Amino acid sequence: MAKKSKWIDNKKFREFVNQKRKEKNEKPDPVGDGYYLKWRNPQMGTQTKAKVYKIRLLPDKDGEFYKKYFYHFFQTNEKSYYIKCNKTADNLDNYCPWCNANQILWKGNENDKKKAYRYKRNERFVCNVFIVDDPRDVDADNEFKVNGKLRLYEFPATIESKIINELTDDEQGYGEKIFDPENGHDLFIKIKAKAPDKNGKIWPDYADTAFSKVPTAILEEKEEIEKTMDSVYDLSKYLKSLDIDWKTHEKLIKQELLWDDIKENFMRNVEDYKESEESEKEESEETASEETKTEETETEETETEETETEETETEETETEDNDDEPSDEDLLNELKKINQE
Numbered sequence: 001m002a003k004k005s006k007w008i009d010n011k012k013f014r015e016f017v018n019q020k021r022k023e024k025n026e027k028p029d030p031v032g033d034g035y036y037l038k039w040r041n042p043q044m045g046t047q048t049k050a051k052v053y054k055i056r057l058l059p060d061k062d063g064e065f066y067k068k069y070f071y072h073f074f075q076t077n078e079k080s081y082y083i084k085c086n087k088t089a090d091n092l093d094n095y096c097p098w099c100n101a102n103q104i105l106w107k108g109n110e111n112d113k114k115k116a117y118r119y120k121r122n123e124r125f126v127c128n129v130f131i132v133d134d135p136r137d138v139d140a141d142n143e144f145k146v147n148g149k150l151r152l153y154e155f156p157a158t159i160e161s162k163i164i165n166e167l168t169d170d171e172q173g174y175g176e177k178i179f180d181p182e183n184g185h186d187l188f189i190k191i192k193a194k195a196p197d198k199n200g201k202i203w204p205d206y207a208d209t210a211f212s213k214v215p216t217a218i219l220e221e222k223e224e225i226e227k228t229m230d231s232v233y234d235l236s237k238y239l240k241s242l243d244i245d246w247k248t249h250e251k252l253i254k255q256e257l258l259w260d261d262i263k264e265n266f267m268r269n270v271e272d273y274k275e276s277e278e279s280e281k282e283e284s285e286e287t288a289s290e291e292t293k294t295e296e297t298e299t300e301e302t303e304t305e306e307t308e309t310e311e312t313e314t315e316e317t318e319t320e321d322n323d324d325e326p327s328d329e330d331l332l333n334e335l336k337k338i339n340q341e
């Protein structure tokens, strides 16, 4: 046993270590304990060589396969904001202050139009996936390795179209088997880089993405499969966890100097809403930036890893109309707490 140092208060030290040990044990298990674990967005390879990721799509316990949702993404003062849009695939009539601002700006002058583009609505999909092979595991520390684990995958429309093809092609498609853990088909996400666009930006190319031809089980033991299927995330709850309250919307809208444009609509559409008092006085500029810090963490908690900046530039896929939008994935939380109780 090491000799005791005269510089260290032994009793205090033991207490300290015990406390730390306790804190460590108290950390909630990230799976199935109020936390959602998201899969880090897969990265692209080069123009000639794809990076390949293998995953299995899995349904949640309500039998939901994957869900679509909308979001607004923008950056202000080097901070990124990823805001779930209140409009849902089922109810586009819901009031969303960001869509509202976007609409109004769109009717304005050139500058306004540019601004509108900044707040435009984007779509995304989310699905439970079992990670069969993520090549980044090779270099990842043990705690960040994901092979053989369950994650939530947020994917763009280009991936969805691959899924739809498989589901709707009655002759060749694998149908429900793309969601079957026991006798199903992996999704091989193959990502190359496109040639730089006119602004020099390089976008990922998902064209080679396909489902495996040979059906397999995700795990050898039936019990293990049961266990995995038992811990899938509830997609509806997950989406709900992304909601932010009206006060936060108000603060951010003010921060972006959009409040005057939409205030009337906002008050009319949000029942019994009272504008925050502090911001009433100072109205514009500095107010909000100070106050919203807490909310920003929503997008900042992401585990920081070497590639983040790169990803921001590149990982967002192109949508059909070829509109380039900044990426959001690496800005999203790896861990997301359910905040709706």
Ligand SMILES: [Zn+2]
Pocket: 070, 072, 084, 085, 086, 087, 096, 097, 098, 099, 100, 121
């Ligand atoms: Zn919206």
